[in-house]
Amino acid sequence: MTQSLTLRRPDDWHLHLRDGAMLGAVLPETTRHFARAIIMPNLVPPVVTGAQAAAYRDRILAALPEGAAFTPLMTLYLTEDTDAEDVAEAHASGLVTAVKLYPAGATTNSASGVANFDKVRGVLDKMAEIGLPLCLHGEVTDEGIDIFDREAVFIDRVLDPIRRATPGLRTVMEHITTRDGVEYAKSQDNLGATITTHHLVINRNHILVGGIKPHYYCLPVAKREEHRLALRAAATSGDARFFLGTDSAPHLDAAKLSPCGCAGCFTATNTMSILAEVFEQDGALDRLEGFTSLNGPAFYGLPANDETITLTRGTPVEYPAQIATPEGPVTLFDPQMPLHWSVS
Numbered sequence: 262m263t264q265s266l267t268l269r270r271p272d273d274w275h276l277h278l279r280d281g282a283m284l285g286a287v288l289p290e291t292t293r294h295f296a297r298a299i300i301m302p303n304l305v306p307p308v309v310t311g312a313q314a315a316a317y318r319d320r321i322l323a324a325l326p327e328g329a330a331f332t333p334l335m336t337l338y339l340t341e342d343t344d345a346e347d348v349a350e351a352h353a354s355g356l357v358t359a360v361k362l363y364p365a366g367a368t369t370n371s372a373s374g375v376a377n378f379d380k381v382r383g384v385l386d387k388m389a390e391i392g393l394p395l396c397l398h399g400e401v402t403d404e405g406i407d408i409f410d411r412e413a414v415f416i417d418r419v420l421d422p423i424r425r426a427t428p429g430l431r432t433v434m435e436h437i438t439t440r441d442g443v444e445y446a447k448s449q450d451n452l453g454a455t456i457t458t459h460h461l462v463i464n465r466n467h468i469l470v471g472g473i474k475p476h477y478y479c480l481p482v483a484k485r486e487e488h489r490l491a492l493r494a495a496a497t498s499g500d501a502r503f504f505l506g507t508d509s510a511p512h513l514d515a516a517k518l519s520p521c522g523c524a525g526c527f528t529a530t531n532t533m534s535i536l537a538e539v540f541e542q543d544g545a546l547d548r549l550e551g552f553t554s555l556n557g558p559a560f561y562g563l564p565a566n567d568e569t570i571t572l573t574r575g576t577p578v579e580y581p582a583q584i585a586t587p588e589g590p591v592t593l594f595d596p597q598m599p600l601h602w603s604v605s
């Protein structure tokens with residue numbers, strides 16, 4: 262049995278770092294293992310302009326733990342009023358790596374997102390022209406569409422029409438949760454799909470059976486077991502269209518454990534141990550590096566990291582149940598299985 266595994270240092274292609282005290286508390290959890298991350302722009306207020314992205318990047322760099330080598334890859338939050346020229350300038354200066362589309366009301370802090378997709382046509386055309394990728398939270402928000410169907414309906418009604426109308430636009434389906442997502446990704450060119458750590462581990466039973474478990478509630482919500490298995494097959498397949506975006510999304514416990522609990526799982530701390538366990542279970546340890554360290558940079562046209570990390574197999578590693586922040590605890594995602602791989 263493999264006891265040690267050396268990988269190019271991984272990157273996280275979908276990460277929430279938040280701001281202020283929370284940023285200071287969660288950033289070291291990511292920089293310990295990851296070299297780069299795509300930083301989600303859903304702050305309050307959102308990161309809409311190039312100037313806001315530059316200021317946010319500076320706050321992240323100022324919060325870095327001493328000696329950490331970490332590059333935040335910034336994104337802009339697409340609104341119906343986004344200025345295509347501002348986006349082009351932010352791209353040309355090397356400031357932003359992608360633009361993020363949130364359907365209005367689909368998820369945490371998405372109120373300023375897009376309701377009328379025709380209104381962002383000009384920005385999307387510009388992005389296709391300059392080669393700037395579009396990342397999407399892929400769920401419709403229509404009241405009549407069941408929450409478990411919202412990703413599949415989004416693919417048919419929003420994503421596919423956008424891709425047909427804007428040929429050449431490089432697109433990332435963020436945090437896919439369904440077989441439909443996997444199949445659509447496989448049918449397309451110029452398209453990547455991120456998969457989270459937690460969606461490889463939980464299905465909807467984990468949220469709802471035996472009592473409601475707020476710490477497993479995230480968006481898109483975990484689906485049936487058959488969908489989890491499709492995600493696992495995609496992640497461990499070696500297909501370069503699939504790569505890691507943890508969607509590590511810290512919320513204070515007080516905000517999770519509430520009559521209207523926030524969506525998001527916090528996985529930055531134990532992601533690499535969980536992924537090694539998952540890939541080992543599926544006989545795919547030799548494909549872990551592709552998923553965490555090679556496929557993402559290839560999609561974004563960036564070099565893979567030169568540095569490496571080594572994972573070692575041994576007695577199960579213990580992670581704390583929570584991390585402390587100045588505003589209160591944040592509970593770490595519990596995969597409900599022993600984790601034998603630690604990062605040394």
Ligand SMILES: NC(=O)N[C@@H](CC(=O)O)C(=O)O
Nearest residue numbers: 277368369479480510524525
């Ligand atoms: N995934 C989540 O459940 N929550 C994310 C938002 C998002 O990525 O949709 C958050 O910002 O908390």
Ligand SMILES: [Zn+2]
Nearest residue numbers: 368398480481
């Ligand atoms: Zn999302």
Ligand SMILES: [Zn+2]
Nearest residue numbers: 277301508510
């Ligand atoms: Zn997210």
